[in-house]
Each structure stands twice: as structure tokens, then as C-alpha cells.
Amino acid sequence: MLSTLASASRPVAAAPEAPLVRVEDLRVHFFTRDGVVRAVDGMDYVVNKAETLGIVGESGSGKTVSSLAMLQLVPPPARTVGGRILFRGENLLERTPKAMASVRGKHIAMIFQNPATSLNPIYSIGAQLCEIVRWHEKVSRRQAEERATALLNLVGISDPAARLRQFPHELSGGMKQRVGIARALLCNPALVLADEPTTALDVTIQAQILDLLAELQARLHMSMVLVTHDMGVVARMADRITVMYAGRVCETASARTIFTAPRHPYTRALLESMPRVDHSYSGRARQPLPTIAGRPPNLLHPPAGCRFHDRCPEATAECRRVLPVETEVAPGHTVSCIRHGSQGVAA
Numbered sequence: 136m137l138s139t140l141a142s143a144s145r146p147v148a149a150a151p152e153a154p155l156v157r158v159e160d161l162r163v164h165f166f167t168r169d170g171v172v173r174a175v176d177g178m179d180y181v182v183n184k185a186e187t188l189g190i191v192g193e194s195g196s197g198k199t200v201s202s203l204a205m206l207q208l209v210p211p212p213a214r215t216v217g218g219r220i221l222f223r224g225e226n227l228l229e230r231t232p233k234a235m236a237s238v239r240g241k242h243i244a245m246i247f248q249n250p251a252t253s254l255n256p257i258y259s260i261g262a263q264l265c266e267i268v269r270w271h272e273k274v275s276r277r278q279a280e281e282r283a284t285a286l287l288n289l290v291g292i293s294d295p296a297a298r299l300r301q302f303p304h305e306l307s308g309g310m311k312q313r314v315g316i317a318r319a320l321l322c323n324p325a326l327v328l329a330d331e332p333t334t335a336l337d338v339t340i341q342a343q344i345l346d347l348l349a350e351l352q353a354r355l356h357m358s359m360v361l362v363t364h365d366m367g368v369v370a371r372m373a374d375r376i377t378v379m380y381a382g383r384v385c386e387t388a389s390a391r392t393i394f395t396a397p398r399h400p401y402t403r404a405l406l407e408s409m410p411r412v413d414h415s416y417s418g419r420a421r422q423p424l425p426t427i428a429g430r431p432p433n434l435l436h437p438p439a440g441c442r443f444h445d446r447c448p449e450a451t452a453e454c455r456r457v458l459p460v461e462t463e464v465a466p467g468h469t470v471s472c473i474r475h476g477s478q479g480v481a482a
């Protein structure tokens with residue numbers, strides 16, 4: 136089943152020379168009354184041109200805060216305290232807030248988890264979409280409306296001219312998320328960050344929205360970072376996959392490699408906990424869906440060594456002392472586990 140999933144995903148895009156985004160040693164910490172929560176603590180990844188990178192991990196692993204960091208949108212009491220985010224070679228973390236505002240929505244756009252809260256309830260759809268276009272580009276109201284209409288059309292919304300006059304509460308959840316996608320694409324961004332874009336939607340609508348995103352990503356040759364806790368979603372969507380645990384990257388490889396030859400014990404555990412079509416979880420021989428035993432560590436006091444060690448079936452005493460360093464174990468395949476070919480540093 137796992138190999139079937141991988142082969143069902145799209146072929147891996149030829150790796151271009153320079154990645155669009157290079158994230159290096161990103162650190163985002165929350166400064167709380169109880170102490171410093173090291174939510175993202177040394178994360179590296181790249182996004183190549185015109186590919187979909189899936190970032191997957193359990194809830195709380197730092198997927199959302201690391202994505203928000205790219206747009207300088209981490210919420211207080213969090214701060215980006217280290218690392219670089221190179222977009223076309225320029226470190227976005229060094230941009231002033233004003234200079235960042237000209238990137239957000241224009242070159243890098245975000246699709247949020249909950250379309251109900253990400254659209255403003257008091258403005259019409261048209262007003263919200265046109266405002267973005269006119270913020271970034273010197274165009275007339277009329278031209279902005281034409282753009283908004285074209286985008287609503289592109290995301291499969293019928294009678295777009297009428298929809299522009301409607302308010303968010305008049306639309307269904309799936310329709311609102313289509314508007315959220317249209318809004319992200321208004322200025323033809325090079326990169327779209329989609330954070331759990333279907334988690335808030337009904338299952339049948341989820342599939343439609345994922346299909347729409349995959350189609351648009353290919354058609355517009357844009358790069359996409361798709362953040363999700365759901366291995367099924369990355370299997371369907373991603374060219375490459377980065378697996379995160381407790382604020383760090385465990386493993387990165389092509390989708391095919393992640394599903395057919397995973398190395399990190401956490402990646403394997405995530406795959407094991409996926410519902411499988413060849414196992415029956417309903418009917419007479421009902422079995423509980425396997426989950427990963429234990430809980431993620433408290434990031435106020437992250438454990439020494441590998442952050443996964445106390446849940447890892449393969450952990451040794453060394454894993455409690457040595458921090459694994461992401462190491463290339465095969466071309467395009469990096470792993471952060473000293474039991475599977477990675478280097479480590481005493482921690």
C-alpha cells in the first residue's frame with residue numbers, strides 16, 4: 136500500500152540548480168512566563184522551483200510557527216531568534232517590516248487552515264480581493280475587479296461577478312477556502328504556503344480542494360509548501376517531504392523514498408500509524424488504529440540528545456547524549472538519526 140501511495144504521487148520534478156527558498160538553522164522561541172519554549176530549534180529545508188514540498192509532523196511539532204516565520208508573522212510571545220530564510224538568495228529575516236509587507240501576498244502568499252476566520256466578515260469578497268491587488272500593484276479598481284473575477288473563475292467558483300458582492304458568511308466552507316486560494320494567487324506568487332488547507336473541511340470537500348491545489352500548482356509553475364499532520368495528504372500532493380518532530384527535521388527525501396525507503400524511526404512510526412486500505416479497521420476484526428506510543432517532549436525543557444529518543448524503539452544510550460545532525464545518506468535524502476547514518480554532536 137505504501138508503495139502504491141508513493142507511485143500515485145506525481146513524478147519528482149527535476150531538481151533545479153538554485154532553490155527558490157533555503158531555510159537554514161531556523162529558530163523560533165516563545166518567551167513565556169514559565170520560560171523559553173523552543174518551538175522551532177534548528178530547522179533546515181529547501182523549496183525548489185515549481186515543486187510541492189510537504190512538511191509533515193504531529194500537532195505541535197512547529198510546522199505552523201516555522202511557516203509564519205517565513206513571512207515575519209510569528210505571533211508574540213514568539214520571536215524568530217536565529218537562522219536565515221533565503222528567498223531568491225536574500226535573507227527575509229533581515230527585511231524591515233515595511234519591506235516585508237511588499238513580499239507578503241505578492242511573492243509569497245499563504246493559505247490558512249480555517250477559511251472561516253481568515254476572511255474578514257465585514258467586507259465583501261470583492262473588497263477583500265481588490266484591496267490586495269491594489270496594495271501591491273498600481274491598477275484601477277476596475278482592473279483589480281477583473282483580476283479578482285478571473286481568479287474566482289480559476290478556482291472553480293461559478294458566477295464570480297455575483298460572488299464578489301457577497302460576504303464570507305454567505306459561502307460554504309469549501310467555497311470560502313476556494314476564495315482563500317484565489318486570494319493567495321491574486322498576484323501570481325512564486326511560493327504559496329498552505330497550512331493544513333483542508334483540515335477544517337468535510338472529507339469530500341477536502342479531496343476537491345487538494346485536487347484544485349495540485350492542478351493550480353502545476354499549471355502556474357509555482358512552488359508550494361504544504362503543511363499537514365496527515366501522511367495521506369503528502370502522499371497525494373508532495374514531490375518531496377520533510378518530516379518534523381519537536382521543532383526539528385527528522386528526514387527529508389522525495390515522496391517516493393519517504394514511502395518506500397524511510398530511514399528515521401519517527402518517519403516509520405508515522406507511516407505505521409496511517410490508515411491502510413489493505414487492513415480493515417471496520418467490520419468484525421476491528422483493530423484500533425495504531426498510534427505512536429508516548430507524547431512529544433515538553434519544549435520548555437527539550438530532552439538532551441535526539442528529541443525522539445524516549446518514544447523511539449531503536450534508541451540506545453548514545454541517543455540520549457548525542458544530538459543528531461541532518462546528514463545526506465543518499466542523493467537528495469537527509470536523515471537526522473545516528474542509528475541510520477547521521478552524524479551527531481555531543482549535547
Ligand SMILES: Nc1ncnc2c1ncn2[C@@H]1O[C@H](COP(=O)(O)OP(=O)(O)O)[C@@H](O)[C@H]1O
Binds near residue numbers: 172192198199201434
Ligand atoms: N502561545 C504559545 N505559548 C507557548 N508556546 C507555544 C504557543 N503556541 C505554540 N507554542 C509552542 O509551539 C509549538 C509548535 O506549535 P505549532 O507551530 O502551532 O505546531 P504545529 O503547527 O506543528 O501543530 C507547540 O508545540 C508549542 O510548544
Ligand SMILES: [Mg+2]
Binds near residue numbers: 199330
Ligand atoms: Mg499548525
